[in-house]
Amino acid sequence: MTGIAAQKKGCIFNLDGVIVDTSRYHYVAWKRLCNQLGFDFTPEQHEKLRGLSRMASLEQLLEWGNIYMTEAEKLHWSDVKNNWYVEMISDLKPGDVLPGAILFLRQVREAGLKVALASASRSARQVLNTTRLDAYFDAIIDGNSTRKAIPDPECYLLAARALGLEPFECFIFEDSDLGVLAGVAGGFFVIGVGDPDYLSKAHMVIPGFENLSYTDLLTRITANMYSHT
Ligand code: G1P
Numbered sequence: 383m384t385g386i387a388a389q390k391k392g393c394i395f396n397l398d399g400v401i402v403d404t405s406r407y408h409y410v411a412w413k414r415l416c417n418q419l420g421f422d423f424t425p426e427q428h429e430k431l432r433g434l435s436r437m438a439s440l441e442q443l444l445e446w447g448n449i450y451m452t453e454a455e456k457l458h459w460s461d462v463k464n465n466w467y468v469e470m471i472s473d474l475k476p477g478d479v480l481p482g483a484i485l486f487l488r489q490v491r492e493a494g495l496k497v498a499l500a501s502a503s504r505s506a507r508q509v510l511n512t513t514r515l516d517a518y519f520d521a522i523i524d525g526n527s528t529r530k531a532i533p534d535p536e537c538y539l540l541a542a543r544a545l546g547l548e549p550f551e552c553f554i555f556e557d558s559d560l561g562v563l564a565g566v567a568g569g570f571f572v573i574g575v576g577d578p579d580y581l582s583k584a585h586m587v588i589p590g591f592e593n594l595s596y597t598d599l600l601t602r603i604t605a606n607m608y609s610h611t
Pocket residue numbers: 398408431432433434435436437439464501502503504505506525
């Protein structure tokens with residue numbers, strides 16, 4: 383084993399939109415809330431909420447909608463959105479796991495890497511339970527365990543520490559541009575998952591895990607490195 387394969391001992395995965403197709407439920411719930419408050423919410427705007435905490439997401443929406451709310455009103459409406467979201471994810475099935483994600487999780491574990499989840503969502507554990515993914519993770523850092531939101535790298539640093547690893551020993555798989563920036567700032571090798579136009583600061587970008595083996599990934603990273611020298 384040489385180079386990057388020998389150096390990396392852990393993988394840290396974001397959840398919504400990376401492992402499980404739950405981003406669309408966040409979108410539907412936030413859109414319903416915006417519409418109820420009298421303004422619209424687009425998929426492009428939703429891209430900017432990825433990785434933000436529930437309250438930070440609401441505050442961003444209120445800024446776009448030009449609406450003032452007291453702290454008590456913010457708590458009320460963020461609860462309303464969350465109740466809609468939790469209702470939608472109450473019957474998630476293993477089939478809601480994104481294509482190739484389980485196989486990829488298995489492969490990194492078989493390769494001897496440790497695996498953590500780092501998500502801003504406070505419902506992350508429920509999503510992992512319902513989709514029966516818990517067993518793949520050695521550590522779970524969610525919106526209940528963090529104090530600083532991205533672009534602060536706190537959630538990833540906590541995840542690496544929970545695995546007993548240093549940032550340079552871990553890959554991060556992340557679908558939000560702020561999450562990518564946070565991972566890079568924390569000293570991790572960050573793999574963007576999704577559209578390269580939104581993830582230009584990642585060390586590399588993959589469209590998803592479908593048809594991607596861990597060995598393929600290492601080969602692509604090595605090829606990328608040599609193409610920049
Ligand atoms: C929160 C936010 C949501 C954001 C998500 C990231 O989830 O509400 O906008 O996209 O984290 O995964 P919540 O704690 O509300 O489940």
